[in-house]
Amino acid sequence: MANHVYFTINISTNEEGEKAFDKALVTQTSTYKDWEGTAREMEELSELHTLPFMPEAELDEEGFIVNSWDYYCDNVGAKWCNIEDWSGDWLSGYSAWSPPSQMCENIIKYLMKFDPNVSLKMTYEDEFRNFVGKLWIDAAEGEISIDEEEMDGDEIADQVAAHLGLEEIPEDFEWGEEFEMEDGDTVYPYEVSDDIVYAFFEA
16 A cells, blocks of 8 residues: 655645646546435546646546556656545645645646746655655746755654654654653654654745
8 A cells, every 4th residue: 555645745836827727627526425325426536647747648438537647657657646635736635655746847838828937835744754855846937846855764863863862753643642751841742753754845
């Protein structure tokens, strides 16, 4: 089973770009049954490879994508990717093993037709925090620049240990239990980890 990598993408663009991206997020209505058996309708995003900002995919006679693994790895950056929330200037979801960096590039290339100075920032984290990262892509009058920074799980653990006054995090460490600091205050180590990651995202 693949590790989920959760991501949020924020896009900085002009009004035309925002309208174009909102229009590109094509949706469809699906019907499902809830736990009581009642039919419910839900609006969801169309399959990622069908959206206008993605390269055209080869389809078979039944309309299914051919070599989906290769297509998604090459054009999304992960073997699959689910987008759960979206609007005209942001989206969020999760992907398999790695963040959807190539998808971000495709979004920028698409929006450059409407805004030559469009940019985006993606933050992402592995579900077990084996790594967290942030990606910036900027278009300046047609020239794309990409920058990325990651922090791995060992770095996060080292910062948590330093904050708690420990030399290192023990193997049997309980992240969800209260930890008493030298000054008598108590903290939850997982909250310390959250603060470190969120500060990294915002820096």
